[in-house]
Amino acid sequence: MTSEEKRLIADCRVMIIGASDFIDYVKAELYRSGFNSINIVPGNDVHTEIGPVDMVAEYAGEACTHVKGNAAIPIIYPFDFVDGGSAIVVMPGDDxxxxxxxxxxxxxxxxxxxxxxxxxxxxxxxxxSALPKIREGKTSDAAQRTAAHICARIAANIAVGREVKHFPRFYLCKNLE
Incomplete structure (x- = not known):
C-alpha cells in the first residue's frame, strides 16, 4: 500500500451501524486497515441520520430500519453465514x-x-450446507471475523478509489480459520 493510499484510508470517515460483537469485529478490522475516524451508532437507534461520513458499514443480520434517505455514500452490509462470511456493497444509485x-x-x-x-x-x-443453520439463527465468531475482514478490505478499496463489486454482485468467503 502506498503512503498516499494509507493517507486516504486514514482520512476516510466510516460509520458503523448495529449492535453486537460483530460490529466490534468490524471496527477492529477497520482500525487494523488504517481507518482512524470510525463512528459507532447503536443498532436500536433507528432515527440515525447520515452525518459527515464517507461510507457506512451496517450489520444487517436483523431488520435494516435505519433512516438513510438518499445519502450519496457507499453502504457495506457484512453477513455472518456460520461457515463463512459475506458482504454486499450498495453504491449510490444502486437499488x-x-x-x-x-x-x-x-x-x-x-x-x-x-x-x-x-x-x-x-x-x-x-x-x-449453511442454510439450515442460518435459518435456525445460528451464528459463528469465525464467520463474523471473516465478514469483518471482508468489510474492512472493501472499505479500504473504496477509500483509495479502487473498483469494488456492488449489488447485485457480492463478496463471499469460507471462514478464514
Whole structure:
C-alpha cells in the first residue's frame, strides 16, 4: 500500500451501524486497515441520520430500519453465514434491496445461494450446507471475523478509489480459520 493510499484510508470517515460483537469485529478490522475516524451508532437507534461520513458499514443480520434517505455514500452490509462470511456493497444509485428487510441476513444468504446455483459457481457448496443453520439463527465468531475482514478490505478499496463489486454482485468467503 502506498503512503498516499494509507493517507486516504486514514482520512476516510466510516460509520458503523448495529449492535453486537460483530460490529466490534468490524471496527477492529477497520482500525487494523488504517481507518482512524470510525463512528459507532447503536443498532436500536433507528432515527440515525447520515452525518459527515464517507461510507457506512451496517450489520444487517436483523431488520435494516435505519433512516438513510438518499445519502450519496457507499453502504457495506457484512453477513455472518456460520461457515463463512459475506458482504454486499450498495453504491449510490444502486437499488438497495436490503433496506427495510425484516431479516436481511436470511434474504442475503438465499439470494447468494440462488445466484451461485444459477451461475454454477464453484466454491459455494459450503453456503448451501449453511442454510439450515442460518435459518435456525445460528451464528459463528469465525464467520463474523471473516465478514469483518471482508468489510474492512472493501472499505479500504473504496477509500483509495479502487473498483469494488456492488449489488447485485457480492463478496463471499469460507471462514478464514
Amino acid at each position: 438497495n434491496e436490503l433496506h427495510g428487510k425484516a431479516n436481511a441476513r436470511l434474504w442475503a444468504v438465499e439470494y447468494m445461494a440462488g445466484y451461485c446455483a444459477f451461475w454454477n459457481m464453484e466454491g459455494c457448496d459450503w453456503l448451501q
